[in-house]
Amino acid sequence: MKKLSYVVIAVTILSCNQGKEQKMQATNDSLRKELTKTYRPGLGEFMLGIQLHHAKLWFAGQNQNWPLADFEVHEIQESLHDILEFCRDRPEIKSIGMIDPAIDSINNAIQQKNPVLFRNSFLLLTNTCNNCHKATEHAFNVVTVPTSLPVTNQEFKPDK
Ligand code: HEC
Known part of the structure; x- marks a missing residue:
């Protein structure tokens, strides 16, 4: 009788753990899905x-x-x-x-x-x-030495 109850307890613990693992896997999967949706600059x-x-x-x-x-x-x-x-x-x-x-x-x-x-x-x-x-086949993007200030709201001269 005692042996049987040990077996029952062991089986219960095992099946509980399996449930937890499945839940964790599901959480991981949904987190991974969310991560792919987060914004990254191109x-x-x-x-x-x-x-x-x-x-x-x-x-x-x-x-x-x-x-x-x-x-x-x-x-x-x-x-x-x-x-x-x-x-x-x-x-x-x-x-x-x-x-x-x-x-x-x-x-x-x-x-x-x-x-x-x-x-x-x-x-x-x-x-x-x-x-x-x-x-990289983007030769049409030609960068040059700038000929005018890129912005008008910034001081480029050093602080005296
Ligand atoms: C890996 C090599 C590489 C280097 C080094 C590099 N570029 Fe680029 N650049 C690219 C590629 C590839 C693109 C196209 C990006 C895209 O697909 O949107 C690009 C695009 C650009 C564009 C166009 C962006 C737009 O949307 O109008 C500009 C401007 C530019 N690069 C400036 C620079 C400048 C300035 C430097 C140097 C300081 C530089 N790049 C260095 C590879 C490079």
């Missing part, structure tokens, strides 16, 4: 952000506003990292590393507060943006 949206930082970077450098230039180039770097993190489904991101030497060169120019080096590095950066667009 590659094009990251690029729009990079485009603005690229333009601001130019005017910061032109005004020898090195703290602002440093900030803007780091915003570009942050976006590039985010692209690697959030746009893994885009095969084009394999080419993203080609931009590293140009970014290093800009960082170096900013550290040296050297306007000539900055200008050359910025041209290299802009060429590299376009080279990646060519490599």
